[in-house]
Amino acid sequence: MTNRDDAARAIRKHERTEATRRTVRRVVVFVAFLIVLALAYTGYKAFGRSLDDAQTDWPIVGRVLPRTDDLTMPPMTDIIAEFGQPPQRNSDKPLAAFIAEAALFTFREAALGFFFGVILGLGIAVLLLRSKWIEQGVTPYLVASQTVPLVAIAPIVVIWGSTSLGWLPFEWTNWMSVSIIAAYLTFFPVAMNGIKGLQSADPAAMELMRSYAASRRQTLVKLQLPASVPYLFAAFKIAATAAIVGAIVGEISGGVSGGLGRLILDFASRYTTGPSRLYATVIGAAFLGLLAIGLVTSAEYFVLSKRREEPLAL
Amino acid sequence: MTDPDRCAVEISNVSKVFNHGRPNEVHALEDVSLTIDEGSFVSLIGPSGCGKSTLLRLIGALTHPTKGDMSVNGKTANQARLDRDYGMAFQTSGLFKWRSVTENVELPLQLMGWSKTERKDRAAEMLDLVKLGEFGDHHPHELSGGMRQRVAIARALSFRPSLLLMDEPFGALDEMTREHMQTELLDIWAKTGKTIVFVTHSIPEAVFLSQRVIVMSPRPGRISSDIPVDLGKRAFETREAPAFFERVTEVREALRFEESSA
Amino acid sequence: MISRAFRGFAPAVVVGVGGLAFWELSLLIIDPEGFVLPPPSSILAAFNENFEEIWVASMNTGFIVVTGLIGGVVLGVVWALLVSRFRLANETLTPLAISLNAIPIIALAPIFNAWYGLLSPVSNQAIVVILVFFPVFINTTKGLTDVGATEIELMRSYAASSWQVTRTVRFPNAMPYFFTSLKIASSLAVIGAIVAEYFGGRQDALGPLIVQNAGLTRYAEAWAAVLAGSVMGILLYLVSGAFERVSMPWRRDAETIGA
Numbered sequence: 001m002t003n004r005d006d007a008a009r010a011i012r013k014h015e016r017t018e019a020t021r022r023t024v025r026r027v028v029v030f031v032a033f034l035i036v037l038a039l040a041y042t043g044y045k046a047f048g049r050s051l052d053d054a055q056t057d058w059p060i061v062g063r064v065l066p067r068t069d070d071l072t073m074p075p076m077t078d079i080i081a082e083f084g085q086p087p088q089r090n091s092d093k094p095l096a097a098f099i100a101e102a103a104l105f106t107f108r109e110a111a112l113g114f115f116f117g118v119i120l121g122l123g124i125a126v127l128l129l130r131s132k133w134i135e136q137g138v139t140p141y142l143v144a145s146q147t148v149p150l151v152a153i154a155p156i157v158v159i160w161g162s163t164s165l166g167w168l169p170f171e172w173t174n175w176m177s178v179s180i181i182a183a184y185l186t187f188f189p190v191a192m193n194g195i196k197g198l199q200s201a202d203p204a205a206m207e208l209m210r211s212y213a214a215s216r217r218q219t220l221v222k223l224q225l226p227a228s229v230p231y232l233f234a235a236f237k238i239a240a241t242a243a244i245v246g247a248i249v250g251e252i253s254g255g256v257s258g259g260l261g262r263l264i265l266d267f268a269s270r271y272t273t274g275p276s277r278l279y280a281t282v283i284g285a286a287f288l289g290l291l292a293i294g295l296v297t298s299a300e301y302f303v304l305s306k307r308r309e310e311p312l313a314l
Numbered sequence: 315m316t317d318p319d320r321c322a323v324e325i326s327n328v329s330k331v332f333n334h335g336r337p338n339e340v341h342a343l344e345d346v347s348l349t350i351d352e353g354s355f356v357s358l359i360g361p362s363g364c365g366k367s368t369l370l371r372l373i374g375a376l377t378h379p380t381k382g383d384m385s386v387n388g389k390t391a392n393q394a395r396l397d398r399d400y401g402m403a404f405q406t407s408g409l410f411k412w413r414s415v416t417e418n419v420e421l422p423l424q425l426m427g428w429s430k431t432e433r434k435d436r437a438a439e440m441l442d443l444v445k446l447g448e449f450g451d452h453h454p455h456e457l458s459g460g461m462r463q464r465v466a467i468a469r470a471l472s473f474r475p476s477l478l479l480m481d482e483p484f485g486a487l488d489e490m491t492r493e494h495m496q497t498e499l500l501d502i503w504a505k506t507g508k509t510i511v512f513v514t515h516s517i518p519e520a521v522f523l524s525q526r527v528i529v530m531s532p533r534p535g536r537i538s539s540d541i542p543v544d545l546g547k548r549a550f551e552t553r554e555a556p557a558f559f560e561r562v563t564e565v566r567e568a569l570r571f572e573e574s575s576a
Numbered sequence: 577m578i579s580r581a582f583r584g585f586a587p588a589v590v591v592g593v594g595g596l597a598f599w600e601l602s603l604l605i606i607d608p609e610g611f612v613l614p615p616p617s618s619i620l621a622a623f624n625e626n627f628e629e630i631w632v633a634s635m636n637t638g639f640i641v642v643t644g645l646i647g648g649v650v651l652g653v654v655w656a657l658l659v660s661r662f663r664l665a666n667e668t669l670t671p672l673a674i675s676l677n678a679i680p681i682i683a684l685a686p687i688f689n690a691w692y693g694l695l696s697p698v699s700n701q702a703i704v705v706i707l708v709f710f711p712v713f714i715n716t717t718k719g720l721t722d723v724g725a726t727e728i729e730l731m732r733s734y735a736a737s738s739w740q741v742t743r744t745v746r747f748p749n750a751m752p753y754f755f756t757s758l759k760i761a762s763s764l765a766v767i768g769a770i771v772a773e774y775f776g777g778r779q780d781a782l783g784p785l786i787v788q789n790a791g792l793t794r795y796a797e798a799w800a801a802v803l804a805g806s807v808m809g810i811l812l813y814l815v816s817g818a819f820e821r822v823s824m825p826w827r828r829d830a831e832t833i834g835a
Contacts, residue, residue, distance in 0.1 A: 010337040029668045030675055064698070066691030073691070137587030141595070144810055146763055237678075245680040249771055253787065260683075268686040268775070278686055285683040293678035376732055395735050402733040408726040412748040412826045421744065422734050453826055479733075
């Protein structure tokens with residue numbers, strides 16, 4: 001008997017090391033990718049320089065591939081160095097600090113929107129679960145709602161926020177409108193995956209609950225919601241990215257300052273005096289996106305590892 | 315028709331280990347030897363983990379032995395596979411959902427480069443053999459489990475291999491359909507004279523179908539008994555004959571003996 | 577048969593009509609001006625009045641959307657084919673693609689504008705291509721590799737070459753996955769094109785039209801342009817669905833292949 005237990009334990013340990021090995025490999029691949037990207041960037045610039053020296057012209061450069069001069073493509077070293085440079089004349093604060101603060105601002109907007117979007121999405125999923133008729137009636141509009149480029153009407157949302165929401169007990173600031181955009185982009189994947197997840201409960205288990213005369217609420221809480229968790233996490237990953245994107249674009253089109261959107265706009269408009277700054281900010285935005293996904297993935301790992309389930313691929 | 319002195323399959327001292335050296339190492343088979351005569355019907359039976367499916371896959375060169383030699387039709391197992399000497403049927407029919415019944419039967423012929431008319435004719439012939447002639451244009455999801463398995467068998471026979479390897483093909487069917495399919499299979503065997511190696515975990519099925527029942531035991535997988543079954547030409551009544559029950563008991567005892575000594 | 581199809585549409589129609597009526601009536605009661613969110617009647621009216629302008633803008637944006645969609649799909653499918661061939665490539669590149677997809681791709685728009693020039697369509701097309709590439713690549717790879725073990729064993733028993741396996745098993749298996757990704761990608765393409773137009777590109781396109789009208793507080797006109805974008809997205813979705821039904825005549829409902 002104990003031999004079998006030992007064997008089982010050894011196999012579980014082996015599985016865990018395999019999982020760790022997989023994660024390590026993914027991180028290594030990602031870092032390798034960044035290095036390859038940096039090398040390709042620098043290599044392409046060098047190639048362009050050699051073309052200039054030879055005074056030859058490749059029409060593809062400048063049309064499909066970008067021009068390689070230092071204004072269009074600042075050297076890699078410049079970009080990296082720029083993180084440490086203070087962008088403002090009157091302070092010593094390095095660019096990295098500005099980017100970090102802006103990222104935090106944007107992250108807060110996105111997180112708030114994400115939170116409300118999840119609640120809304122789950123609520124819709126539970127509502128759709130109630131009746132097949134409602135599900136068939138509402139789903140097409142859910143799908144259509146995502147084709148509405150809400151981010152495009154962000155300025156409208158911002159104005160709506162400041163004019164029509166005066167009745168709220170607190171001061172409505174501009175960035176809250178951005179959160180609404182983030183919430184809008186979140187609720188759809190959560191609702192769609194939520195309904196799939198809620199419906200994924202094992203029919204035999206559903207019959208069991210009925211045999212216990214469990215109320216609809218009990219069945220929902222004890223069986224269907226837990227069954228929907230893997231699906232929800234798949235949706236969270238999509239939603240997290242969408243919320244960040246929505247926040248950045250919302251900031252830009254809504255004219256909200258304090259976040260990455262404003263920084264990007266500023267550095268884009270002042271591109272000629274400091275191209276590296278734009279690159280640095282975009283890199284910062286990229287890392288914010290990765291951070292968001294990383295948070296969701298870690299949460300998923302903790303929640304699902306208790307169940308020994310494989311997370312659903314995107 | 316067939317020469318009983320010719321061996322279709324010869325297995326000598328074959329061992330198979332999975333995940334060698336790792337914590338999940340499995341000794342699927344150890345020192346197994348077996349000779350299968352041409353034209354015979356042999357069953358492999360045993361509890362889970364006895365290696366019967368692994369043995370079947372070794373014959374089909376879908377996996378390779380860690381130790382030992384194998385020959386199929388006088389060649390290496392892999393060469394037999396490349397020469398398409400055998401057809402295989404699995405527990406899930408493995409039919410392609412996007413192909414019609416006829417197209418599914420035509421699949422191996424298509425891969426072998428047969429012309430369109432040749433394929434169509436052979437597929438129709440095979441479907442008639444399994445009594446599904448009118449279902450050529452149907453799709454798998456429109457057929458019952460038993461019908462799908464019949465299509466799978468038609469497909470396995472379509473290129474007329476001399477050897478048929480079957481891995482619990484009737485396992486997912488209900489008892490009545492199963493008995494019906496067993497009779498059909500014996501019909502086909504009588505008509506075509508193939509060598510059939512049949513993996514099952516149903517004792518009555520093994521006894522009803524085969525001339526030899528090879529009993530295997532697990533941990534590590536090996537052959538523990540080789541029981542000849544001489545019930546003559548099978549009919550519906552065979553299942554109710556005393557001789558049948560005697561053989562079934564004999565196989566059951568062989569299995570239980572292995573279980574108690576494990 | 578027709579009545580069955582009708583019954584399928586009925587709930588959606590009822591909800592739609594009901595929703596529109598509710599919208600129109602409630603605004604009539606609360607805010608007849610309909611300042612920021614005008615009633616559907618004014619939006620439709622604005623759509624009609626400015627039809628020509630909206631049509632031209634839609635064509636321009638549509639050009640970016642369609643070219644970007646095609647480019648992204650081709651890139652995604654080609655890479656999926658390459659990666660699915662080699663297990664190691666699949667295990668390293670697919671998780672990488674999933675991680676890269678988390679980056680706010682639209683943030684690359686100002687950089688692309690610096691590369692290709694503010695008025696060039698290439699920068700916007702590039703954004704759409706990247707947005708489309710990821711879901712198509714990830715899903716198509718999954719479809720090409722997510723084949724049942726029995727089917728693969730069967731093909732090995734036939735001593736089939738790997739090209740034969742790809743052609744007869746992997747391609748058909750991948751089709752539902754591909755079309756799901758196509759539908760996702762088409763709405764991403766529309767949104768991406770419009771948002772990219774914020775950052776740069778020609779001014780007679782849907783993005784600038786929306787922003788300019790909103791800036792002039794002409795909300796009905798702004799929403800009318802948004803409506804045009806929505807219609808474009810829905811059309812692409814329906815076209816994808818039509819392609820799907822034509823290429824997969826053996827399926828009746830839109831679920832991925834399983835058991």
